[in-house]
Amino acid sequence: MTLVDTPATTTGGPALTQERRLVTAIPGPRSQELMARKAQAVAAGVGHTLPISVVAAGGGVVVDADGNSLIDLGSGIAVTGVGNSAPRVVDAVAAQLNAFTHTCFTVSPYEGYVAVAEKLNELTPGDHEKRSALFNSGAEAVENAIKIARHYTKKQAVVAFDHAYHGRTNLTMGLTAKNIPYKSGFGPFAPEVYRAPLSYPFRDGGLDGREAAARAILQIEKQVGVENLAAIIIEPIQGEGGFIVPAQGFLAALVEWANANGVVFIADEVQTGFARTGAWFASEHEGIVPDVIVTAKGIAGGLPLSAVTGRAEIMDSAMAGGLGGTYAGSPLACAAALATIETYEADGLIERAKEIGSVLIGRLNALRTADPRIGDVRGRGAMVAIELVDPATGAPDAALTNAVAKFAHAQGVIVLTCGTYGNVIRFLPPLTISDELLVEGLNVVAEGLKQA
Known part of the structure; x- marks a missing residue:
């Protein structure tokens, strides 16, 4: 499968098709091979969030060795703000x-x-x-x-x-x-x-x-x-x-x-x-x-x-x-x-962060209105999170958080969890992500909440 079908729709990174694409289950066979090697070679204390083997990334996607293209809502924990492999x-x-x-x-x-x-x-x-x-x-x-x-x-x-x-x-x-x-x-x-x-x-x-x-x-x-x-x-x-x-x-x-x-x-x-x-x-x-x-x-x-x-x-x-x-x-x-x-x-990425924040806050607050398990929506710019709780007591719900994140990962969306109580999902997309990919990723998270 070629990975360079059309130019990236956003600044930064190789010309990867900017789409979510699942060719195999996640992890696919090639990623599983790397995970097996990791278990034998890398100290157990070095964990990972997704069991995939990355071969390319740019714009708002990460591509694995099995040809899966995942929406990146993590930016390597807020590192690749300018996108992966940004040309400059x-x-x-x-x-x-x-x-x-x-x-x-x-x-x-x-x-x-x-x-x-x-x-x-x-x-x-x-x-x-x-x-x-x-x-x-x-x-x-x-x-x-x-x-x-x-x-x-x-x-x-x-x-x-x-x-x-x-x-x-x-x-x-x-x-x-x-x-x-x-x-x-x-x-x-x-x-x-x-x-x-x-x-x-x-x-x-x-x-x-x-x-x-x-x-x-x-x-x-x-x-x-x-x-x-x-x-x-x-x-x-x-x-x-x-x-x-x-x-x-x-x-x-x-x-x-x-x-x-x-x-x-x-x-x-x-x-x-x-x-x-x-x-x-x-x-x-x-x-x-x-x-x-x-x-x-x-x-x-x-x-x-x-x-x-x-x-x-x-x-x-x-x-x-x-x-x-x-x-x-x-x-x-x-x-x-x-x-x-x-x-x-x-590339005006400070302004772009504000635009991303508007999309994130708007969509997540709409979800919160309909779902009392979302106790709080907070953040600024392209650094936004939802805190998931038991709607009856307000107690942190780490199990729900993990279930939603696991669903998103299986559906090709990289999200990260955090929080002292393990009940927060954080959104840290590259500032080069398109609105279309961002909204699609949020829709997957919303579906994960429904499924949970």
Whole structure:
């Protein structure tokens, strides 16, 4: 079967037919072969959501080795915002491959790293003087943000929030709230990490943003103490925790309090950054200016890159040699990042994220009106979720969530679940997806709810 029948209808990726196509059951025989090999070769702790063997992806589809074409509503967990194998990214990385692949920036620097830092300093919220440092993954960047905040403040305590997810390294597991699968059996974790209550409008009993912030601040002051606190770290919209959007005013009140008390405010925008929410960064929706912002995922079109960007006086406090890493800011990833940012800008993908959000919110709210098992619809831009509950009690319904996701996967639609209680389905389509594919994918999810 040819996979290049007609041009993609959207920007980015190889010219794959933009359609949902099931040639075999999922997984098909070739995908099953790979899964058997995976079981024998890959550590069991490295799981997967769909048992398929991917051979191509672009626009709004992922194609497997059996010729099935699946609608992509996950973007590799918000990574391929510009689409898989976006043309500018491919060209930039190919050119860099032909120039050089590695020198280690901390040994012999190159322009690409500096250019990415300059662009991040320009794009991130606030007009203050900034500096950036590049790393490989979101967790690595979070670790370095904490390092920098501790070095700058000469204090050690860090506060994260209920339902948070910040990574799988030792420190970031401590920051992360969810036990299974991220923390169980992996301790002890890094010390001086504390947790405060989040604003969770669906389950907060009517607390507004300022009230929820006052509750969190009181707990921080009484249980940690400002005199010990280096930083607070929060996702402006939580990712793995369930796409929880804090009530208006919650983040602003935390920033005000942090600024008044010499506490570094770190925004973890690993999942929310780079046009995903209909703004460059989710912090902009709340009008907040973080002291430090952590980015990754959508920064480089699928290549491993992350960054910490912050106020110059904070970022410059670390000694020379205190930050870096052998592969941090790889020349290939930097070339990809510059091309990715250009694509967001040139192809109007921030506006496209808003359009996708309108489709998602509209369709999902219509489903909610007809189905009381959908307790909440929330999110911004192309980062939207539904929380599934027992309609009689409001209790989280993880079994229903898993059933709907399983149905969607079998019907050729990639969806991801999340949430502390395992009862949230999240929608993170590439910003290059067509409205037709997006609506078709949502219709499959709707059918899954009916079938369940």
